């Protein structure tokens with residue numbers, strides 16, 4: 137029979153470990169029969185009894201780090217354990233590179249937990265070394281491409297430290313992620329954040345050129361997969377942010393609002409890339425966009441055209457939102473009459 | 474609901490990606506579920522009640538250890554789900570609930586995720602709402618044992634220079650925490666101009682280019698040569714994309730902040746918000762459920778976070794019923810029984826169908842989508858979403874008048890001018906919050922009366938009765954009786 141693992145001491149309950157004998161464990165409830173209790177494992181109950189004891193005593197020591205790590209491994213959403221751990225790290229002036237290394241493991245294991253990401257942020261505020269962080273975030277995002285906390289963490293990091301070297305590769309990173317999935321809305325949001333919402337960086341001062349670049353980018357992506365709400369939202373966002381009329385895109389949008397023609401010409405038009413051969417047309421987002429163009433132009437004739445398009449959405453192309461399209465019609469008629 | 478054969482598949486433009494594949498998988502499962510039933514299923518009220526009751530009396534299974542820091546939430550989700558199902562607790566269980574919740578109150582103010590845990594804004598909301606349901610005034614009733622002075626100090630200690638709040642000390646900022654704080658401060662009569670200064674600007678800065686709201690915005694850039702961070706002007710960039718949960722919290726916060734906003738202050742883009750909200754409703758092949766972000770999957774809990782958010786639009790001035798009826802006749806739907814009285818912007822019928830077909834777990838409880846298991850969180854938010862799709866609960870001018878008429882000022886004998894100002898503000902907060910009234914005669918219950926559930930307050934997610942009782946207590950008011958509210962004749 138093989139010898140048992142020698143990591144055994146860690147498996148012993150705190151109540152059985154002499155080095156913890158001086159701590160008074162505190163049970164959770166003082167009332168006899170709490171309603172709707174969670175049926176914890178023995179291990180979890182033991183560890184949290186000691187955590188409550190430690191917190192009450194206000195102890196800050198190495199073994200607090202051991203205990204809080206244990207509790208966090210059993211329940212990474214235990215924010216009080218995180219909070220107490222952070223305060224203890226600071227009180228002990230503990231080596232933060234060791235802590236960050238542990239956090240790399242936790243980020244992999246518990247990537248959906250708020251606290252994992254917030255603790256990293258607190259550590260980075262102390263170390264002020266953001267550079268290695270981008271690669272780790274990129275690695276996590278390979279596994280969970282739409283992880284909200286991870287994307288928000290990346291955006292915070294870029295904006296907070298705001299170092300040119302951090303921003304340098306960001307559009308390439310967007311492209312890498314976009315190539316994996318052009319429908320990933322997190323990537324589109326990140327692009328908007330990088331291009332429009334985080335200041336103007338060196339080499340990007342010519343905003344006319346940036347606008348043109350972004351319009352070409354989004355139009356090409358719409359041409360690739362027209363029924364992609366993320367791309368249309370980005371297009372609308374860019375136009376609204378830069379105060380461009382929707383009408384400036386009418387020529388591009390029009391072919392997406394009608395059925396695919398039987399034969400297509402293979403003319404490469406960078407300004408107005410046409411829908412591909414497999415496109416599912418007409419595309420509801422394009423019809424909506426064109427209706428907005430007519431409404432924006434104003435005048436009875438244009439409002440009539442917009443109403444006709446909204447009606448086609450309400451009754452045929454986007455029936456789930458019938459009520460909304462009918463409301464748009466009522467609103468437009470009420471303002472134009 | 475149209476037969477599945479006529480339902481348009483989600484277009485993929487011959488260009489599959491991981492998103493469209495996950496989408497196709499989900500549609501397949503949903504349609505299997507849909508086909509399995511020939512008519513709209515009943516809401517399995519008994520099975521859901523038993524699911525909730527089992528957790529309450531026998532306790533939550535070990536896998537709920539991940540919710541150990543959310544114990545007041547487990548309690549609130551369960552109690553409020555009972556309320557929506559029109560079930561009340563017996564006095565013994567009520568007292569037990571009160572005592573259990575009060576064990577999580579922190580000596581320095583606020584409530585923790587469990588006894589002897591640090592105070593946190595989220596469980597503070599859950600605890601106070603659970604007390605609104607189970608508690609009462611007087612000794613042992615919970616309400617008068619809430620330490621409001623300490624709670625206010627706790628709230629102020631979390632306040633950030635950009636108007637936001639940490640959810641707990643050393644923790645993150647996000648709009649869920651702000652929603653929780655504003656609800657509690659409003660209900661307990663501890664909301665002040667000082668507490669919420671700058672908060673509306675923060676909320677507005679979380680609106681993204683898509684129209685929905687993100688979790689937070691970026692307040693600072695790192696200092697180059699000083700330790701003092703610089704506060705950015707507004708707008709500040711949103712961190713993270715528009716999201717259903719955050720959008721509900723941001724919009725509800727915005728409504729609660731109205732009494733503090735001068736008319737010329739920061740704005741949100743309402744048109745973009747409405748567009749984003751309606752875009753979150755899934756296609757017929759997704760059974761009309763709601764998703765939480767663009768190009769993500771439908772999920773039962775967004776029935777409330779997004780579906781329920783429509784119930785707040787009237788409070789920010791978007792009232793589809795207000796457009797003239799002469800215009801309306803032009804677009805009147807030709808079929809449908811309630812279509813001509815229903816002015817909502819979402820598809821209420823489809824949302825109810827999603828919950829009934831896909832949201833119910835056969836063994837009781839409700840869920841994200843099949844084949845996932847049921848849990849307390851999805852049970853409440855599916856039911857609350859169902860409720861908001863069945864009832865119109867609106868800020869009633871008639872109720873507002875009644876509340877104004879019956880209001881009595883609190884007189885402490887201090888500076889008269891300051892006191893008058895304070896009373897005027899308290900009155901406005903009180904009247905606005907309790908003006909929400911269930912409109913009779915416009916219910917849209919899919920599957921008939923057996924599927925009817927209780928109406929909930931669109932901001933608090935408590936029943937009207939519970940919201941009324943708790944606020945009347947803390948504001949020291951006697952409420953005028955509620956009368957039936959019929960829809961205005963058009």
Ligand SMILES: [Zn+2]
Pocket residue numbers: 772773774775841851
């Ligand atoms: Zn969910």
